[in-house]
Amino acid sequence: MRPIGRRTVLKLVAGSVAGGAAWLMLPKALAASRSGTANVAGGPGATAGDAVLAIAFDRRLHTRLVVRGKPLTPWQPSESLLLADGAVDDFVITGHRERPIADARHGNGHQAIVTGRSGQLEKEVALTFFDDLPGFAVLQTRYRNLGSTAVQVAGWRNAAHELAEAPGGFWSFSGTTHTDRRDWVQPMAAGFDQRNTLAMDSSDYGGGTPVANIWRRDIGLAVGHVEPVVRPLDLPVRKTAGGAHIAVESVQASTLAPGQTLVTERTFLAVHTGDHFAPLLQYRQYMQAEGLEAPRAPESAFAPVWCAWGYGRDFTVKQVLDTLPKARELGFGWVVMDDGWQTNEGDWRIDKRKFPRGEADMRDFTAKIRAEGMHPRLWIAPLAADPGSDVLHDHPDMLLLDKDGGFQKITWWNALTQCPAYQPTVDFYVALVKKVIGDWGFEGIKFDGQHLNAVAPCYNPAHKHAHPSDSVEGLATFWQAIHRAAHEANPRAVVELCPCGTAFDFHNLPATDQYPASDPTSSWQVRSKGKSMKALMGSLSSYAGDHVELSDRGDDFASTVGIGAIPSTKFTWPKDTEHPSEPLPPGGLVLTAEKEALWRKWVALYKQHMLPKGEYLGTLYDIGFDRPEAHAIAKDGAMYYAFYADQFKGKVPLRGLGAGRYKVRDLFNDVDLGEVDASEANLPVAFRHFVLLQATPLGTPA
Known part of the structure; x- marks a missing residue:
């Protein structure tokens, strides 16, 4: 399926937000009818989500993330309109609508639209969850100027959240290009701060995969955009005094005239365990449905x-x-x-x-x-x-x-x-x-x-x-x-x-x-x-x-x-x-x-x-926190493991084995290392730089 081409880096729409014309440039899921039960001003706020991730709104339209029923973040101004002299963070909630959707590309799901007001600005946040992408929310925000004077906009911010500090600290993945060719995957030491622009970093360095990720040992957050064409957004990640912060931002200035509406790009927020592999899989799954996928290699x-x-x-x-x-x-x-x-x-x-x-x-x-x-x-x-x-x-x-x-x-x-x-x-x-x-x-x-x-x-x-x-x-x-x-x-x-x-x-x-x-x-x-x-x-x-x-x-x-x-x-x-x-x-x-x-x-x-x-079974090991570093591949009924460290002596966990007993072989040194049972597959090894293992079910030729 060919990608959907859609014009404009910054979308400014004239006319009523409630009118269908304003929604025509959104994906089908977001263009669904907005009929349904509404919680209006005076209510307790709103919540939208699935079995993994819920996003709760308070009466200021600040949000907190809730994962499997437990709060993950404090209340934060996650979606903001950026002005030359600051950000408009606080909006009084005025409505909440939710309904099921059926999208031709992404399947069944549901969508919530939460509305608020701050002075002459009206804000709507559309959150879409798909059944096939648990813990992955597609998020788009619209700002309408209801006043009689123009608003000078410096940009916008979506999916801005801070995770609290935890033992072991944080790791990060950045899909954006840096002229100094730094690592894509890095630990977040004190003072870590990357703007992560998808625009040009210098005259001939720029672009990238529009995903950024921070994670602790127990949980992580990924953000990005899901537009089928390149968008020069920023995905800033930084270490804070209390944890780590992540967001999606546009720094494109514009004038929002009376009656006009600014519509942000389709962005996403995903919660996950393990390293960056899981959210990248979900991103690929979403974009594959949009028509962007790798060809089968000759x-x-x-x-x-x-x-x-x-x-x-x-x-x-x-x-x-x-x-x-x-x-x-x-x-x-x-x-x-x-x-x-x-x-x-x-x-x-x-x-x-x-x-x-x-x-x-x-x-x-x-x-x-x-x-x-x-x-x-x-x-x-x-x-x-x-x-x-x-x-x-x-x-x-x-x-x-x-x-x-x-x-x-x-x-x-x-x-x-x-x-x-x-x-x-x-x-x-x-x-x-x-x-x-x-x-x-x-x-x-x-x-x-x-x-x-x-x-x-x-x-x-x-x-x-x-x-x-x-x-x-x-x-x-x-x-x-x-x-x-x-x-x-x-x-x-x-x-x-x-x-x-x-x-x-x-x-x-x-x-x-x-x-x-x-x-x-x-x-x-x-x-x-x-x-x-x-x-x-x-x-x-x-x-x-x-x-x-x-x-x-x-x-x-x-x-x-x-x-x-x-x-x-x-x-x-x-x-x-x-x-x-x-x-x-x-x-x-x-x-x-x-x-x-x-x-x-x-x-x-x-x-x-x-x-x-x-x-390649990338969710079995966390490349940031697991030591020694480990990678696993399933092929032809066997499991292959590669472990890396300058020097290591101890037990390594062989994850992903099916029930039963396995014989393990060091492939590079051509040595049998004995047998393990899948129920307790911890193998003692000693190596310098690497060890490459093959685990085959007993009775299977190597």
């Missing part, structure tokens, strides 16, 4: 990846071809030709110093890769135009411009951003993809660059955008056109999207066959990003650990294989390049005899068990 997307980036931009074709037999021998299935095959970013012409016969040599190159039984993949950084490129000279109209006519710079290549919502730009890259896949013979493309995750609003007058945000929303549509072109040229093509160091933008997911750890700065990022993406992409998705050389110690395949990710490497052989594009790590990237034995062992283990094709 079979080749699970093959281990060797990338020629170890040789840098100044690689030679001979270096790459000479490495193929070794990569194939070790079990790698993909060969990625990275940056350096092209004359520049923008023109995407073949560098004839490396391929003298141009396209004929490129076809010969891919044929030689296939002759080794491997799949060729090509690196491209679209939407980037280098100074001096012909495309920049001949088609400056493609550029994305800010409101002052300035360029958007891409820092890594010192290039300029092109607008993804301008049809000539789309056509240019669609034609390039069809040539790469359909003519040159590549079976996949690696789209690379932090600028590919999100773009700024475009004010280029040549584009005739209906609104500058066309570029922001149009990036996902650009990716869909690219993905469609690749699969029209080859139905089994693999489209890899690697938005370097950013937090993956969920709205680009339908056009992504494989997502890598995207330049991880640590093994923790490989694992924590992996857990997050498995919640968002679902089972049988292709998440790659990115070059193992970027992991701790440069050889931590355990952090990839143990979580069900695809191994990737950029080793060189038989020696390192003399012209690296980046400083080489200690010992270089060359495949020594010791490395070769380790690489071979891990790839064999990966191919023997193929954990990406199992079911």
Whole structure:
């Protein structure tokens, strides 16, 4: 089902709030008739919820959260209109209506609308609960100016709640991008404060998955928006003196004229136990019904990846071809030709110093890769135009411009951003993809660059955008056109999207066959990003650990294989390049005899068990609080466990086992560790860095 496209970042509606016209831009669930029993002014307030989560309103329209009948938070002004000189927090409750709903996309549920008044402002909060999403509330607020003077609005705030401090403190997940490439999953120490904007964090870093989460050992809160297109909202999270605070905010200023209504985006609030995996699952379930979901990955997307980036931009074709037999021998299935095959970013012409016969040599190159039984993949950084490129000279109209006519710079290549919502730009890259896949013979493309995750609003007058945000929303549509072109040229093509160091933008997911750890700065990022993406992409998705050389110690395949990710490497052989594009790590990237034995062992283990094709059970362990860190996968009747710590000696709990007894094997060391009973599955282990276990029911061959 295709996503519903809906215009406007900030919705201002003229006319009566009670009129049907004001509700037309809401989802069907929120546009339901508002007939039903009402609790009006003078009553005790209102409550709406399901068996897991209830949201209670007092007479000021402050709320408190109640979980399974027990209060979780104090009374707080959770929905506010932000003005230049402060926030309008207090509204006198005037009404409450509730009725069952049946939504074509999300199923049965019920909705409550609570109304209040503060001076010339009327406020309505619509809360929708669906039977298939317990503990997940869709929340939208409307403010109507009933007065005779305009109100200067600075923004709005929804789902603002503070959880009280508890032993062990808090952990957080942020789906938004930060230029410093910080961890998505972090403990909340004293002073922790992240604005978490979904807008641009800098010229080429922005966007993300619109979810933020805070959790204690016993419970957590997640918030975000559920719009089917990108929205530049903020998801601020901060540590407070008494606990941790979370919210959804818009900082877009506007004037609310008399009679006008401001309608916020559809936001959500979810309560959960465990870490961020559970609310991300619910978010994915909701968005899947909206028409946004990952495509089923082609079979080749699970093959281990060797990338020629170890040789840098100044690689030679001979270096790459000479490495193929070794990569194939070790079990790698993909060969990625990275940056350096092209004359520049923008023109995407073949560098004839490396391929003298141009396209004929490129076809010969891919044929030689296939002759080794491997799949060729090509690196491209679209939407980037280098100074001096012909495309920049001949088609400056493609550029994305800010409101002052300035360029958007891409820092890594010192290039300029092109607008993804301008049809000539789309056509240019669609034609390039069809040539790469359909003519040159590549079976996949690696789209690379932090600028590919999100773009700024475009004010280029040549584009005739209906609104500058066309570029922001149009990036996902650009990716869909690219993905469609690749699969029209080859139905089994693999489209890899690697938005370097950013937090993956969920709205680009339908056009992504494989997502890598995207330049991880640590093994923790490989694992924590992996857990997050498995919640968002679902089972049988292709998440790659990115070059193992970027992991701790440069050889931590355990952090990839143990979580069900695809191994990737950029080793060189038989020696390192003399012209690296980046400083080489200690010992270089060359495949020594010791490395070769380790690489071979891990790839064999990966191919023997193929954990990406199992079911990642992300709710069994809390990545923040459980020690040692643990991940679990169910596959072919067995349970697989990966535990991680610098050093550990003690018992580890094997959760998720069905009734009965199991034999447990240390897969990496190829050692039987004995038997456990599911009723008391605590296994004594001792390990350094990791242990990878397989538990099989007694009587089942390993």
